[in-house]
Structures are given as structure tokens and as C-alpha cells.
Amino acid sequence: MFPLRSARSLLAACRPSTSLFAHAAHPVAPPAVLGSARFRSQLAPKRTKYIKRQKGVVPIPIGGSIKGTTLAFGDWGIRIKENGRRLSAKQLSSAEEAIKRKIKPIKGAKVWMRVFPHLPVCIKGNETRMGKGKGAFEFWATRVAPGRVIFEIGGVPIREEIAREALRLACDKLPTIMEFISRDTPPRLGSLVLPREQFESMNIVPMRAP
Numbered sequence: 001m002f003p004l005r006s007a008r009s010l011l012a013a014c015r016p017s018t019s020l021f022a023h024a025a026h027p028v029a030p031p032a033v034l035g036s037a038r039f040r041s042q043l044a045p046k047r048t049k050y051i052k053r054q055k056g057v058v059p060i061p062i063g064g065s066i067k068g069t070t071l072a073f074g075d076w077g078i079r080i081k082e083n084g085r086r087l088s089a090k091q092l093s094s095a096e097e098a099i100k101r102k103i104k105p106i107k108g109a110k111v112w113m114r115v116f117p118h119l120p121v122c123i124k125g126n127e128t129r130m131g132k133g134k135g136a137f138e139f140w141a142t143r144v145a146p147g148r149v150i151f152e153i154g155g156v157p158i159r160e161e162i163a164r165e166a167l168r169l170a171c172d173k174l175p176t177i178m179e180f181i182s183r184d185t186p187p188r189l190g191s192l193v194l195p196r197e198q199f200e201s202m203n204i205v206p207m208r209a210p
Contacts, residue, residue, distance in 0.1 A: 043089040044140050045118045052122050052134050058084035059145045066187035066194070069147040073112045074154025076163035078171060079188065080146050081179040087150075089117035089140040095151065095170035102166035103153060110155035117142045147188030150178065 071077050096113060103109040117140040124135030144150065151170055153163055164180055171178040186194050 043093055043117050048120065051120070052137065053120055056143060058086065058143045060084065061145055061190055064189065066189055068114065068149055069187040070185070071149065071152055071181065071183055074110070074152030075158065075183060076154065076160070076167065077149050077152035077181050078167045078178040079149040079181055080144060080176055082146065082177045084143065084145045085176045086141050086143050087115065087117070087174065091174055092117060095173040098169040098173055099151060099153060099166045102169055103158065103162065106156060106158060108156035109153060109158060112152040114149045114152065115142050115144055119143065146190050150174070
């Protein structure tokens with residue numbers, strides 16, 4: 001006859017091994033970003049070096065750079081017309097969904113997002129005493145300079161009326177004043193739009209995809 005074994009010993013025998021060599025067969029899932037799961041459709045960086053960041057300020061192109069103010073991939077787009085703002089991942093996702101919903105009947109149409117929310121925003125509760133460290137993580141955001149292109153659409157020929165309506169729906173989701181641009185729109189230097197004559201005399205070629 002087999003010796004009688006207690007229920008605790010039987011449970012221990014069925015439990016998987018917890019040795020250092022047993023982890024090779026059971027890989028450990030990577031830690032979630034800032035304590036929350038990141039899904040494929042979510043606008044969030046895959047990994048960050050620091051969990052919390054300082055608030056910072058919106059960049060202003062005081063050096064005369066016009067990078068990112070013209071179209072690079074599509075035929076139509078929108079860019080910021082007033083002062084720079086901080087856009088959250090939720091706002092960018094809502095604007096992108098509005099554009100995709102409008103141009104869905106057009107086969108081959110694509111949407112390009114020229115910015116990405118990579119900055120963690122931390123918020124403390126209302127009526128909280130000063131001190132006690134920084135607030136908890138709330139959402140992802142990005143700081144965009146004035147004149148920066150936010151969205152582009154193209155891939156296939158799209159009529160201007162449809163492009164304007166699709167990008168107008170996206171502008172309604174963003175907390176700033178945007179302007180509709182095309183391939184022929186000159187670059188913007190902050191709040192100043194460079195005239196076509198001055199733009200051509202500077203021998204500056206807008207950044208465009210090959």
C-alpha cells in the first residue's frame with residue numbers, strides 16, 4: 001500500500017517549481033507602463049526612463065526654424081494657427097478617429113499624425129496641501145509649437161471638399177485654432193506666414209517624403 005499523504009503535501013507537489021531555473025520555461029510579462037496596461041490602439045510610449053516629468057513650457061521657434069510647418073506625406077493637413085498648446089493623447093485619438101470615420105469610404109486614404117504624446121502629466125487633487133511630493137500620473141500629452149502640422153491626409157487623390165470636412169471634424173476635437181493647408185501653402189514661422197517670394201528667395205525646400 002502507498003503511504004498516506006496529507007492534503008498540504010499533495011498541494012505542494014502539484015505546485016510549479018519556483019527555482020531560478022524554472023523562469024526560463026515561464027517568461028515573465030513585461031511591467032506595464034506607469035502601472036497601467038498599454039493596448040495597441042492606445043497612444044502611449046512603450047517605455048519611459050522616468051515615471052514623472054516636469055511640466056515644462058511650450059517650445060517657441062525663436063531661432064527661425066520652419067521644420068514641421070509644411071506637409072511631408074499627404075496632400076492636405078492642418079496646423080496650429082495661434083500659440084502652441086499642450087495636447088493630450090485622448091484629444092489626438094478623438095481627432096484621428098473623426099478623420100478616419102470621414103474618409104473611410106475612400107479606399108487607400110491614409111492619415112498621418114505628426115506629433116506623439118510622450119510626456120506624462122501628473123496632477124494632484126484639489127484642496128491639497130503643498131508639499132508631499134509630486135502628484136500621481138494622470139494622462140499622456142505632448143507640447144506643440146505654433147505653426148506645427150498635426151494631421152495629414154492623402155495616399156490617394158482626395159477632393160478638397162471632403163478633406164476640409166474631415167479635417168474640420170478633427171479641429172473640433174482639439175483645444176486650439178487650426179488652419180487648413182495644402183502642398184502649396186508656405187511654411188509658418190511662429191505666428192508669421194512667410195510670403196511665397198521670400199520663401200523662394202531663401203532657397204528653402206519643404207520637408208517632403210520621397
